[in-house]
Each structure stands twice: as structure tokens, then as C-alpha cells.
Amino acid sequence: MVNPLTPEVLADPVTLTRALVDIESVSRNERHIADCVEQVLVGVPWLSTERFGNTVMARTTLGRSQRVVLAGHLDTVPLADNFPSRVVGDLIYGCGTSDMKSGVAHALHLAVSVDAPRYDVTYLFYEAEEIDSRFNGLRLVAQAHPRWLAADFALLLEPTYGVVEAGCQGTLRAVVTSTGRRAHSARSWHGSNAIHAAGEVLRRLGDYRAREVTLDGCTYREGLNAVRIGGGIAGNVIPDRCDVEVNYRFAPDRDERQAQAHVREVFAGFDVEIADCAGGALPGLESAPAQEFLATIGEPPVAKLGWTDVARFAALGIPALNFGPGDPNLAHARDEHVEIGKIRDGAETLRRWLGKA
Structure with missing residues (x-):
């Protein structure tokens, strides 16, 4: 060719x-x-x-x-x-x-x-x-x-x-999981709705105030956001799990270990699984x-x-x-x-x- x-x-x-x-x-x-x-x-x-x-x-x-x-x-x-x-x-x-x-x-x-x-x-x-x-x-x-x-x-x-x-910036993805107890939706009081519980995850994200960090005259603005959410089993079942995937963009003054610790701190009380992380x-x-x-x-x-x-x-x-x-x-x-x-x-x-x- x-x-x-x-x-x-x-x-x-x-x-x-x-x-x-x-x-x-x-x-x-x-x-x-x-x-x-x-x-x-x-x-x-x-x-x-x-x-x-x-x-x-x-x-x-x-x-x-x-x-x-x-x-x-x-x-x-x-x-x-x-x-x-x-x-x-x-x-x-x-x-x-x-x-x-x-x-x-x-x-x-x-x-x-x-x-x-x-x-x-x-x-x-x-x-x-x-x-x-x-x-x-x-x-x-x-x-x-x-x-x-x-x-x-x-x-x-x-x-x-x-x-x-x-x-x-560095970037981190994590899955924050809320849990509950399955039940028939006709008798929902016997269960605990994990999707409803995920509202607390979303509230914390809504209240989150991102840092701005200036290094050598360059200002890095961080961000922590939900990028995907999933939960539910069937139309008549109270779900016992809901996953919220979040993306954290962090300033390069934080290393990967510090970034992971910060995300776990923000979502204390929930299961947090780090999906991937790359330092800045x-x-x-x-x-x-x-x-x-x-x-x-x-x-x-x-x-x-x-x-x-x-x-x-x-x-x-x-x-x-x-x-x-x-x-x-x-x-x-x-x-x-x-x-x-x-x-x-x-x-x-x-x-x-x-x-x-």
C-alpha cells in the first residue's frame, strides 16, 4: 500500500x-x-x-x-x-x-x-x-x-x-453500595428498600463541596460525582442492594492512597469498592x-x-x-x-x- x-x-x-x-x-x-x-x-x-x-x-x-x-x-x-x-x-x-x-x-x-x-x-x-x-x-x-x-x-x-x-488531575472510580432486605412489594414493611437508602449517598454528593488547590500558580478544581446508578430485582420485589458509581477527580497534591481514603470518609457507613484509580x-x-x-x-x-x-x-x-x-x-x-x-x-x-x- x-x-x-x-x-x-x-x-x-x-x-x-x-x-x-x-x-x-x-x-x-x-x-x-x-x-x-x-x-x-x-x-x-x-x-x-x-x-x-x-x-x-x-x-x-x-x-x-x-x-x-x-x-x-x-x-x-x-x-x-x-x-x-x-x-x-x-x-x-x-x-x-x-x-x-x-x-x-x-x-x-x-x-x-x-x-x-x-x-x-x-x-x-x-x-x-x-x-x-x-x-x-x-x-x-x-x-x-x-x-x-x-x-x-x-x-x-x-x-x-x-x-x-x-x-x-488524578481520577478514581468507586462503587458505593447501599443494602436492605428483600420483601414482596405488597408487604413492603417486611423489607428495607436499598434504593431508598441510596438517597443518603446522593444527598452527600449533593452537599459535597469540591476543593480548589493552587500549585505553582495552577488551580486544580476537584469533583466528586455520581456517574451511574443501578438497583432493583423485579417489579414486585423490594430491592436489597443499590450501587452508585462515583467518579472522583482529585488534585495532584493527593496521591492514590489519600484519594481512596477521602472517598471512603465521604461515604462512611456504606460499602465502598474502589474500581480503579490513577494518580495525577x-x-x-x-x-x-x-x-x-x-x-x-x-x-x-x-x-x-x-x-x-x-x-x-x-x-x-x-x-x-x-x-x-x-x-x-x-x-x-x-x-x-x-x-x-x-x-x-x-x-x-x-x-x-x-x-x-
């Missing part, structure tokens, strides 16, 4: 964004796009390229004193009548335009065009970010090839609408490359309200930031799109930051 990522396409991050969007790569179907990216990178003389599954890594080895990572995921959420791409005025529409093939286009464009950056650079194009964490390409690489992630600073090209978003990442502003990147941007960072793979780098002790041209509010939307001007501005910013040695 002919690779659509030709030299002419690679030379322009806008054209490259469209070409990447037009390679369908819904999660677990990234082989073709990874093949195309790998084929491009193995031909670049200043890069050494390796592949693991559908994750492609390319790196310079120029003897610089510091190494930075530019990383972006190749997969998208399922298509929603938004494939292939189309251009309307200054907007490119299509699945993955915002999240995050415009960011991937930045990294790929720079990888093939910046031959002597001021840092050594590792470019990571990874699989399966949009689905269950066990498939995540960065997670798998951390286990199999940890040296690929070694760096002084990492930049995740997630959609931020061209501003720097620092760190990220502190702002990550301390490294020299991060400071130089912020100086290039010329604007202060803001908090990342959400979880991203910066947390994986933070867990390894590597400061990391989020920066990309897409609008995060459009991620996964049927009308997902990206502004052409944001693509061009972001590419120029990254080029000025990487610069020349």
Missing part, C-alpha cells in the same frame, strides 16, 4: 494533519498508521527508530546535555460519521483532528525537519490511549523498554488549544527545558483538568506538560475539528523551542 505521508505532506503540518486523520486508527486498529509513521522515520538519517507493537519510537543521539520527549497517541475513539477529513474555511473536521492527530502531526513534522535540535529528542507515537489502560502503549513501553522514556522533560501533545496545561501529576515546571518552553510560549500555564499520560512520566520522576493545537472541549465530538491557524502557530512555537544547537 502506498504511504500517504509523502515528503511534500510531511513538510506542512496542516496537510500532514489531514493525511493522518484520513488513516483510520480507532483504538486497537493502529497497525496501518504505525506502519506509515515507522516507514517515514526509518528513512531519517539523524534518527534511530524502534517499534514495539503499534508504538513507534525515534530518537536523536547528538550528545546533548538534556533529553526531551515529544509524545502523542495514534489512536482515536470510534468514528461518528466524521471520516474522512474535510476543510471548511479555517477548520479541519474529522475524527481525531483535535484529539490528537494535529498534535501527532507536530511531532512527526519536527522529527523529519529538525536535524540538530538544542536537546536530544525522543519522539513517541503510541497506541491505545483512548481505551482501557492495560492496552496503553506508554504503559507497555514502560514495562518492556523503559529506556525509551528516559528524559529530563516530556511534552504530551494533547489538545490544549495552544496553551500550556500543567500536570493533571504535579505541574512539572522545574526542569530547564520546561522553563525554556514556557519562555517560548510567553504565557503562564494553567492546570490540566483531566487525566493524561503526563502522569506516567511524573511517576518516573520526569517533569511533563501538555501542549497541543486542538480544543479539548471538541475531543470525541461528532463535529470534532481543529483550527488551521492553531496548527501553524503550534508548529512554529515548537520549532522555536527546539531551535538549533
Whole structure:
């Protein structure tokens, strides 16, 4: 199959964004796009390229004193009548335009065009970010090839609408269970209704006041919300169990253990089962490359309200930031799109930051 990522396409991050969007790569179907990216990178003389599954890594080895990572995921959420791409005025529409093939286009464009950056650079194009964490390409690489992630600073090209978003929130899901006693609904006084008892869970959620935490000038707002509820046995049975699934988004000054303890405290007296939990990442502003990147941007960072793979780098002790041209509010939307001007501005910013040695 002919690779659509030709030299002419690679030379322009806008054209490259469209070409990447037009390679369908819904999660677990990234082989073709990874093949195309790998084929491009193995031909670049200043890069050494390796592949693991559908994750492609390319790196310079120029003897610089510091190494930075530019990383972006190749997969998208399922298509929603938004494939292939189309251009309307200054907007490119299509699945993955915002999240995050415009960011991937930045990294790929720079990888093939910046031959002597001021840092050594590792470019990571990874699989399966949009689905269950066990498939995540960065997670798998951390286990199999940890040296690929070694760096002084990492930049995740997630959609931020061209501003720097620092760190990220942690996220926790838990199931809070109310219990009762079954009975025939015609003789309900013989039972105890677990769904009614769940009203106390909902009351506590309604009364909950989320923290706002400011770290390095970045304000993280927490949230604790019900996201699913289930209970009931039959139309004539008083139920003896009701489950309320809650999602807690917590500031990165709390670790996973503290987040779990907080949720259990809020729902004291109920059974609480932690379904999953992922820690956040502190702002990550301390490294020299991060400071130089912020100086290039010329604007202060803001908090990342959400979880991203910066947390994986933070867990390894590597400061990391989020920066990309897409609008995060459009991620996964049927009308997902990206502004052409944001693509061009972001590419120029990254080029000025990487610069020349």
C-alpha cells in the first residue's frame, strides 16, 4: 500500500494533519498508521527508530546535555460519521483532528525537519490511549523498554488549544453500595428498600463541596460525582442492594492512597469498592527545558483538568506538560475539528523551542 505521508505532506503540518486523520486508527486498529509513521522515520538519517507493537519510537543521539520527549497517541475513539477529513474555511473536521492527530502531526513534522535540535529528542507515537489502560502503549513501553522514556522533560501533545496545561488531575472510580432486605412489594414493611437508602449517598454528593488547590500558580478544581446508578430485582420485589458509581477527580497534591481514603470518609457507613484509580501529576515546571518552553510560549500555564499520560512520566520522576493545537472541549465530538491557524502557530512555537544547537 502506498504511504500517504509523502515528503511534500510531511513538510506542512496542516496537510500532514489531514493525511493522518484520513488513516483510520480507532483504538486497537493502529497497525496501518504505525506502519506509515515507522516507514517515514526509518528513512531519517539523524534518527534511530524502534517499534514495539503499534508504538513507534525515534530518537536523536547528538550528545546533548538534556533529553526531551515529544509524545502523542495514534489512536482515536470510534468514528461518528466524521471520516474522512474535510476543510471548511479555517477548520479541519474529522475524527481525531483535535484529539490528537494535529498534535501527532507536530511531532512527526519536527522529527523529519529538525536535524540538530538544542536537546536530544525522543519522539513517541503510541497506541491505545483512548481505551482501557492495560492496552496503553506508554504503559507497555514502560514495562518492556523503559529506556525509551528516559528524559529530563516530556511534552504530551494533547489538545490544549495552544496553551500550556500543567500536570493533571488524578481520577478514581468507586462503587458505593447501599443494602436492605428483600420483601414482596405488597408487604413492603417486611423489607428495607436499598434504593431508598441510596438517597443518603446522593444527598452527600449533593452537599459535597469540591476543593480548589493552587500549585505553582495552577488551580486544580476537584469533583466528586455520581456517574451511574443501578438497583432493583423485579417489579414486585423490594430491592436489597443499590450501587452508585462515583467518579472522583482529585488534585495532584493527593496521591492514590489519600484519594481512596477521602472517598471512603465521604461515604462512611456504606460499602465502598474502589474500581480503579490513577494518580495525577504535579505541574512539572522545574526542569530547564520546561522553563525554556514556557519562555517560548510567553504565557503562564494553567492546570490540566483531566487525566493524561503526563502522569506516567511524573511517576518516573520526569517533569511533563501538555501542549497541543486542538480544543479539548471538541475531543470525541461528532463535529470534532481543529483550527488551521492553531496548527501553524503550534508548529512554529515548537520549532522555536527546539531551535538549533
